Amino acid sequence: MTTGSHLGTVLSTVVPLTAAYLIGSVPVGVVVVRLATGKNILQEHSGRTGGTNVMRTAGFWAGLVTAIGDVLKGAAAVLLAGRLAPQADWVPAAAGVMAVLGHNHSIFLIDRSEGRLRLRGGAGGATAVGCGIALSPSLAWVVVVVPFLLFGIGYASVTTLTVGALMTVTLAIQANAGLVPWSYVAFGLGAEGLMLLALRPNLDRLRRGEERVVGLRARAQRRASPADSTNLPGPVA
DSSP, X not given: OOHHHHHHHIIIIIHHHHHHHHHHHOOHHHHHHHHHHSOOGGGSTTOOOSHHHHHHHHOHHHHHHHHXXXXXXXXXHHHHHHHHOTTOTHHHHHHHHHHHHHHHSOTTOEEEETTEEEXXXXXXXHHHHHHHHHHOGGGGHHHHHHHHHHHHHXXXXXXXXXXXXXXXXXXXXXXXXXXXXXXXHHHHHHHHHHHHHHTHHHHHHHHTTOOOOOHHHHHXXXXXXXXXXXXSOXXXX
């Protein structure tokens, strides 16, 4: 392999994938909560940086701004990868996975817990949606569905995984019709796997009946037991 071709390989693979991880690692929720309240989101409720935990900590608008920021950074990571590697459809797909990985395990949020270093972050739902829309703009319908799923199902963790599954199935249908590459389906599976790993504590609480509900179910719970509604475990961020 010549020096020129080697450099081309680096520019078309390593650079976009590294950039995608770094873009995904930008802790939007940390910045929003710090500006809005002066608090450290990592020390609030679930400790995650996503829109749900931000909303619980700093209010609806802060949570919405965070969710939009996380969607945009996912889209930016994929679009940049597509510009840097226009001939390799798998690179934007892999960049999407790297962006979700960066959101869930941000290089900018390193701390030490029980003697071990760990990378903090969120669950990756909004970032995955941004990546999916950048890969296939027809997935924009997911943005409309999310609020209905969230407030209808009542569990943010289940909503996150359901949205990921819906995107993956849609991409598979499109790939089977020749509308998108099959590598995009691999993105959906990879992103869903990362979200599933991040949400294991929530799923454990769900199995024990301890996961906090949101939306209509939360409102019904507060009406039924107003004295206990503030002591319920928190949802995913």
